[in-house]
Amino acid sequence: MWRRSASFILDDERRRTSNSPPMADNTTRAPFQNPDAISAYYQTRAAHHGVITSDWLAQAQAAVGGGVSGEENSDSSVSELGKDKSFNVIEEFNGWRKQPDLAEAVAAIRALAAVIRASEASTMMELEIELKKASDTLKSWDKTSISLTAGCDLFIRYVTRTSALEYEDFNSAKSRLLERAEKFGEISCKARKIIAMLSQDFIFDGCTILVHGLSRVVLEILKTAAQNNKLFRVLCTEGRPDGTGVLLSNELSKLDIPVKLLLDSAVAYSMDEVDMVFVGADGVVESGGIINMMGTYQIALVAHSMNKPVYVAAESYKFARLYPLDQKDMAPALRPIEFGVKIPAKVEVEMSARDYTPPQYLTLLFTDLGVLSPSVVSDELIQLYL
């Protein structure tokens, strides 16, 4: 039966089409040679995780871009990718993206705002076309980042909608757009606070929370709960290969929250004592499911079969008009994985950095629009985009 499976065929296809077998030089860790195969989004995330500090969250959102040490090696390679296209937008975007506290979507919108500022267009129509071009280059530059796509789409959406309102002169419309772009950054920061507030009702004293991945929103939620003097315990998965769980547990222990680290494979073992599962999301898709760090689907499945609620914390700018039907139905986001030992040349390595969790395994989504059931996501998206 397995031979018939199309996924096998597909994998086969991909291997054949890719000019260099990605696993061949895995041990030498030279994945940057194949820039298209590596997800820039997950690279950045890894970079942010690598430089995490105690003031990581306290950092003001208006902080100046760049300047964090240790980031250079990975990000310089990324910006190299951008340079060969030599587009202003991408450099701008990369500049914004270096701020660890700034969400990808906000960075995208700031970059687009810079486009508006630099634009010499004299009519709204021209500006719109220019913006569209810029957002298309941004989107095509990193197809794996959902919030980048969603952020671009949202902003373009806003521009096209407001231009219909016809301001009396072009300059006021332009400044209005810039204003909006500025506001968006604030909104994104506020969104986390709102989500943290909303989720407080769900965390009760004496509960045990399983957390997977390092999500800024989830951390904010736990922090707020701790500040509200709630007594709870957190189980962190290790989060290979980035070690996100280690970082999160570090952060939590600073807040005096009891934390326990688990192997990624120990989720089912410890699900008994868990009261709820909290995960973040890289993207929330039309079906109401989420795309998140590898392992989320597995945890959601285990939690579902043990009747534990799975809560997702995600800002509304992560809502994307995507509809994956299965795991392979997304643009592959590959990340190099270090195994520590030499992998034989003939062995394949699964390098995907994310998976898709279907909506039936999720209980609720905490967003800045409110606490939603998965099926409402589609309603919101339809109202947003159609």
Next chain:
Amino acid sequence: MDPRRGPLAVPKVRRVGFFTSIEPSPETPRPNRSLSGPAEAITSSSPLSDSPSGQFISPVQIPPSRHHSDNLASRAAPVPVPGPSAFRRQLANDRALHVGSYNPVDSLLGTSPPSSNGEVSEDSGSLFGFQRSDSAKLSASFPNGGFDMTMRVRAPQESEAKVAIASTSDGRKKNVEASAGEGESVAAKPRKEKETKSLKEKTSKAERRAIQEAQRAAKASAKGEGSKRAGESSRPKPSKPAKQPQPKKEAPQVTSSVSEKRAVSVEKERRMDVPQTQMQYDDKSRVDKAKRRSVVEQTESKNKVELFLHLPQYERGNQLPNLSSNIFSLDTIHHAVYKVGLQHLAGDISGDNARCIAMLHAFQEAINDYTTPPMKDLTMDLTAKINGYVSFLIECRPLSMSMGNAIRFLKNQIRKLPVDLSEPEAKASLCSEIGRFIDEKILLADKVIVQHAVTKIRDGEVLLTYGFSCVVEMILLYAHEIGRKFRVVIVDSRPNLEGQKLLRRLVTRGLDCTYTHINAVSYIMGEVTRVFLGASSIFSNGTLYSKVGTACVAMVANAFSVPVIVCCEAYKFHERVLLDSICSNELGDPDAIANVPLRNNKKHSKTMDNNKNLQFLNLMYDSTPAEYISMIVTDYGMIPPTSIPVIVREYRREDLLL
């Protein structure tokens, strides 16, 4: 709808039953209404009108204006029918119980300032307000006398109520009085309550249902005559005592033919404005009536399946020559519509989109040839004409949901025509609107769907489709055109074997196909990666209504965790909810499944024909629950089945709804 309302009302009644304190509130509106309303209304609320509250209030004269508003309001907002409890109460036939139970409310509401006339009519829009204001009014009437002291004139009582509002101390005094009144009955209460409870348990479900039905019928008849008599309702008292005994007798014998007949006739009247598609064919009188009007003479097949008696089933093949012979004698039906009807009847046009487009084209033609008769209004007359056409089409073959939607769209367009438009202009605008509907909602929508769906076809996939759907065909052909490499499995089923048509078309275009019957679906599903299905309609709860067998394919796919993709234009979405495939379905020719072609079994079928114990069921549609559907591809993009109501709400309001 009505049977659904019944059970809804029950919890309310139950609550009332347990908390005797609130008891009067739900039932009081009815006696009041019966007071104001016609004599029928009194007989109508049969089990209730002998309830003590009704009697107690009856002597109290209440200004007619208020009743009037009450009456209207009750028509607007249906009051829950307190079925079982009413019956129980009626059986118990006890007054003391009710009086006793009033008092706590009195004490609560006696001081609240409710009973101005205007307020009642306003409040009564919402159920709660209605009850409350009424009970409040009761409270105003009750404290100043026990159950036997309510025999008072209206005026002083009203003034008393005002006093109660004004001074709380006064109100408190009244409460004391009321509790004194209660004291008399309190002793009797617990015992009676027990009795009623046991009685309630004894009434079977069927009985309760029958009572509800009788009440409903009575209510409806009251409604019918209420408007007539509303004017003279100021003094309904004299009629009341005379009428009262009657319901008392009648209601317990729930199966009495009188009430049943009334129910039927009322139901008939009420449904006159309901679209014909929902006609119940097990309702004899309606069927007879419909037959008299009908153009197409169809003979009903004799041996029908019990569960599907409500659907029309006709012997096939004998009406066609008859119809085509008198094509020139019929002037009520436009020839284009006539042609389409015959094509539907003969099965020359199949497929929802094709049928819908054919029908709309015929309407276009008919509108073009239409001239408003003198002394008539175009909007009214044309709508009537269209209605006639529609009922003709229904006689030929039951309408599909999408056709129903298209007809609603057309009627709405007619209704929305500006009054100052001249006739040719109106006709031209209607025709162009119909053309726009066909282009935008059907043809263009298909193109958009194809564009969306193709993104879900990757190289190396195995796609399964069931039967024939033109959208799915377009998707497959387009995907092939843009160079995707995939294989198609076509699953087909008897008796229509529509899949063969698809197979022929795909194979001639060079697609790699596998053809199999639905019997093999569980075998073939193992190698399939995507299932593409067409739809006849999708309902608000996400239920897919499609060619029979679709549900089976979807369920098997779900069991194999293969994603099921439904392709459906948004104009086919329906705002109703479908739970099973029994209520709305279509019966095909039973002979089609009795006779297997290529097999010489004529003799065999002859013996089967006369067999009373053998019924053939050839269902045309079935319903697939939403949980088996992974995605719906529509002209608004790819959406989960839970989002159908959003599309219906957001995008179809302007087209279809009033």
